[in-house]
Amino acid sequence: MSVARALSPESVTELTRALDLSGVFANGTLGGVLARARRLDLFGFLVIGIVSGLGGGILRDTLLQHGTPVALTDYTYLTVATAGTLLAFVADLSRPTSGWAFNLLDASALSVWAVAGAQKTLAVGLGWLPAVLLGTITAVGGGAIRDLLLARTPSVFGGTPLYATVAIVVSGVMVVCSRLGVPTVGVLAGIAVGISLRLAASHWGWRLPGSRDWRPGSSKGRDP
Secondary structure: OOHHHHOOHHHHHHHHHHHHHHHHHHHHHHHHHHHHHOOOOHHHHHHHHHHHHHHHHHHHHHHHOOOOOHHHHOHHHHHHHHHHHHHHHHOOOOHHHHOHHHHHHHHHHHHHHHHHHHHHHHHOOOOHHHHHHHHHHHHHHHHHHHHHHOOOOOHHHOOOOOOHHHHHHHHHHHHHHHHOOOHHHHHHHHHHHHHHHHHHHHHHOOOOOOOOOOOOOOOOOOOO
16 A cells, blocks of 8 residues: 555544444453443343443444444444353453453453544534543443443542543544654554553553642742
8 A cells, every 4th residue: 555545534534434344343342341240141242342342332323413322323333242242252252351351351342442532523513522521421431331330430530540641643544643743653653652651550550640649749847
């Protein structure tokens, strides 16, 4: 493939769709893993997996107001989400939940969806700030809805290593590269940065400070 072809709008659109679908599959699988941990039946698996896989993209497309959400018009999305969910149903993937394979899947899903969300937003003519916001919503929205259905505190609200922060960084990388005229580089760089940052945060336990850890500075009681 020539450089001109790789950087063409058509190629970027095709790549964005492929990333979108890979994120749908990965998040459907992650939803299935959590459904197994809650000992849900097949219907429960499908609800949690499909919501996990399609929720973020539907939120993004609804906010873009650029037609019906693609997940409702392109049946490939529902099929891919269902396939990811069924994979977790027939194969017990819960054992390595804290292992590198699960963390890699989680980091990959977060990164590819942040890239896809930012790129789709830029493609309809919106600016950098909406692109970062909708890239982040695409990456974390489905997981947040899934966690609420499972009565869990959504990961995006803290208590876990860097999550939404990674999506913001990845979306920012995509925006900068698109502004420089190299969106394909932005896709690859965004995914690489996102996976690396998420895995590093999981390994070393990087978190944003919480209210329990924050103590405002005060001069009272200090030596002059």
